[in-house]
Amino acid sequence: MGYNLTQKILLNHLVSGTLQPGQEIAIKIDQTLTQDATGTMAYLQFEAMGIPRVKTELSVSYVDHNTLQTGFENADDHRFLQSTAAKYGAYFSRAGNGICHQVHLERFGVPGKTLLGSDSHTPTAGGLGMLAIGVGGLDVAVAMGGGPFHMVMPRVVNVRLHGRLAPWATAKDVILEVLRRLTVKGGVGKILEYGGEGIKYLTVPERATITNMGAETGATTSIFPSDEVTRAFLRAQGREEVWVELGPDPDAAYDEVLDIDLSSLEPLVACPHSPDNVKPVREVGPLAVDQVVIGSCTNSSYLDLMKVAAILKGKVVHPRVSLVIAPGSRQVYAMLAQNGALADLVAAGARILECACGPCIGMGQAPPSGGVSVRTINRNFKGRSGTADARVYLASPETAAATALTGRLTDPRELGDPPEIALPERFHVDDRMILPPADNPDDVEIVRGPNIKPLPVAEPLPRSIQGRVLIKVGDNITTDHIMPAGAKVLPLRSNIPAMAEYVFAAVDPSFPRRAREAGGGIIVGGENYGQGSSREHAALVPMYLGVKAVLAKSFARIHRDNLINFGILPITFIEPADYDRLEQDDVLQIDQVHQALQDGADLEVKNVTRNFTIKARAQVTPRQVEIILAGGLLNYTRRG
Numbered sequence: 001m002g003y004n005l006t007q008k009i010l011l012n013h014l015v016s017g018t019l020q021p022g023q024e025i026a027i028k029i030d031q032t033l034t035q036d037a038t039g040t041m042a043y044l045q046f047e048a049m050g051i052p053r054v055k056t057e058l059s060v061s062y063v064d065h066n067t068l069q070t071g072f073e074n075a076d077d078h079r080f081l082q083s084t085a086a087k088y089g090a091y092f093s094r095a096g097n098g099i100c101h102q103v104h105l106e107r108f109g110v111p112g113k114t115l116l117g118s119d120s121h122t123p124t125a126g127g128l129g130m131l132a133i134g135v136g137g138l139d140v141a142v143a144m145g146g147g148p149f150h151m152v153m154p155r156v157v158n159v160r161l162h163g164r165l166a167p168w169a170t171a172k173d174v175i176l177e178v179l180r181r182l183t184v185k186g187g188v189g190k191i192l193e194y195g196g197e198g199i200k201y202l203t204v205p206e207r208a209t210i211t212n213m214g215a216e217t218g219a220t221t222s223i224f225p226s227d228e229v230t231r232a233f234l235r236a237q238g239r240e241e242v243w244v245e246l247g248p249d250p251d252a253a254y255d256e257v258l259d260i261d262l263s264s265l266e267p268l269v270a271c272p273h274s275p276d277n278v279k280p281v282r283e284v285g286p287l288a289v290d291q292v293v294i295g296s297c298t299n300s301s302y303l304d305l306m307k308v309a310a311i312l313k314g315k316v317v318h319p320r321v322s323l324v325i326a327p328g329s330r331q332v333y334a335m336l337a338q339n340g341a342l343a344d345l346v347a348a349g350a351r352i353l354e355c356a357c358g359p360c361i362g363m364g365q366a367p368p369s370g371g372v373s374v375r376t377i378n379r380n381f382k383g384r385s386g387t388a389d390a391r392v393y394l395a396s397p398e399t400a401a402a403t404a405l406t407g408r409l410t411d412p413r414e415l416g417d418p419p420e421i422a423l424p425e426r427f428h429v430d431d432r433m434i435l436p437p438a439d440n441p442d443d444v445e446i447v448r449g450p451n452i453k454p455l456p457v458a459e460p461l462p463r464s465i466q467g468r469v470l471i472k473v474g475d476n477i478t479t480d481h482i483m484p485a486g487a488k489v490l491p492l493r494s495n496i497p498a499m500a501e502y503v504f505a506a507v508d509p510s511f512p513r514r515a516r517e518a519g520g521g522i523i524v525g526g527e528n529y530g531q532g533s534s535r536e537h538a539a540l541v542p543m544y545l546g547v548k549a550v551l552a553k554s555f556a557r558i559h560r561d562n563l564i565n566f567g568i569l570p571i572t573f574i575e576p577a578d579y580d581r582l583e584q585d586d587v588l589q590i591d592q593v594h595q596a597l598q599d600g601a602d603l604e605v606k607n608v609t610r611n612f613t614i615k616a617r618a619q620v621t622p623r624q625v626e627i628i629l630a631g632g633l634l635n636y637t638r639r640g
């Protein structure tokens, strides 16, 4: 039996373990990426390991999230990151150069290599045939230090694309269809490997839209083969020399298969407030729209924005609609400026933002109260836009542009024939906003402004845990619920004491005070606890407040790993119905935790307040047990 593409790359990088789904493996990491909202912590953690230079083939530190500078905080972070990159051997992509995933695809991605990124949409590079995984910053810091990345071997799903997309159906509609079928939980513990004859009609930026938003299924990553389409993209980027042909063996086996007929797809939209709440555009509405946002790491490529410019050319946005456009990278921005498309966008009334995450992470452009926003981004969780009662719909750039013109959610097929836009023979290449590491690191001084606070470190796990249920939440709680983003909180990412005031802010603002008064405690969650982003602050800051365990029905992958990395015990109910028997403020006691973890035994969770005992399980590997007992990955790594 031959190998699939995922297995081939993993075998090439395997440090320990075997590729049996469910077994722990360790792989060598070739490249890392960090962005500023997670990168400050990652570099503080790297510093704490005492390693002088990164040991990967390539590490890049991007600034793209916190670019709105309403106070000194973000600028302090940028300076810190610029100096740490120079000193420790990473490339530094300056604010203004673009969104990490878009820039990485354009300038750094290499087929067949492994990439670990402290951002959940790192799988974007899977569009180039990389095995690209999003994790917490601490895992990236360890990889920068030369450590392998450990994960439980996922099941590999072959997503076979058949036929060809109909006019106005797009890559965004492909991934929305995948989400409709798999839901936001259906990819957990899986890698989505694309194949089938339909892939040859999809360009690399289109493939990257699909692998980007595969993160919303909970998948570990998504990947396309590296073929002639990949080669053409790399050639146009002036990087053909890094191309290799890579694909599955003809007799490769997969754990699952998902078939999608591209020719049957039509424009789709994810309705509030979940990326899997997907419906055909024609079935939603009539829906008046207040704002259209075109951008983000999902859909802000040259191809995307050229199509938008062609749709808007010679027209003007509807009077009710505020249209904002953020090009994905400086390369895209420069090319739009050079070929006149930018002038078409401006003439149509678009408000052009800098190349950054911007509205996607709630940094500016919050919709009006109760407003409807149609966005090309990848997440529409309640409140993420910055307006608590806004309703956000996720759609393709074509649907978004058509909607901006009519002022109502519009199926772009109403516009007639779609624009024909091809990839350029040559992209505009100018890497002067990417600073190489310093040749003389000893001369580089790390610049620490007042926003850079020392790194909190967890205590080793006590032998018995006793604590109050600080909060009981429902299913699909996102990292945005646990640790919100947005213009107020994001600038505090390198200042954990200040961030601690915002834990669960939108769910229960009294949480931080209660956690402090109780000296920490336990969180009770439903299914898929911690879905969404890779932000380790959703584990790090609760750790800072003394949270010792999270007892949930199930966890999202990255968040569960982050909890372990910060010494918080993630445990699941053996009987999910026991969830209903716990209330906020109940005092729980878990004895002989160390012994049970080391023996792989179930944990007895005693409800001291109501006098009954339930059983819970920590599905952790022996290595993860060691990490939790040590009080997190940093302690574990430093111990050697």
Ligand code: F3S
Pocket (backbone or CB within 6 Å): 065, 099, 100, 101, 119, 121, 296, 297, 298, 356, 357, 360, 361, 377, 378
């Ligand atoms: Fe940025 Fe939004 Fe992507 S925050 S990295 S554009 S998901």
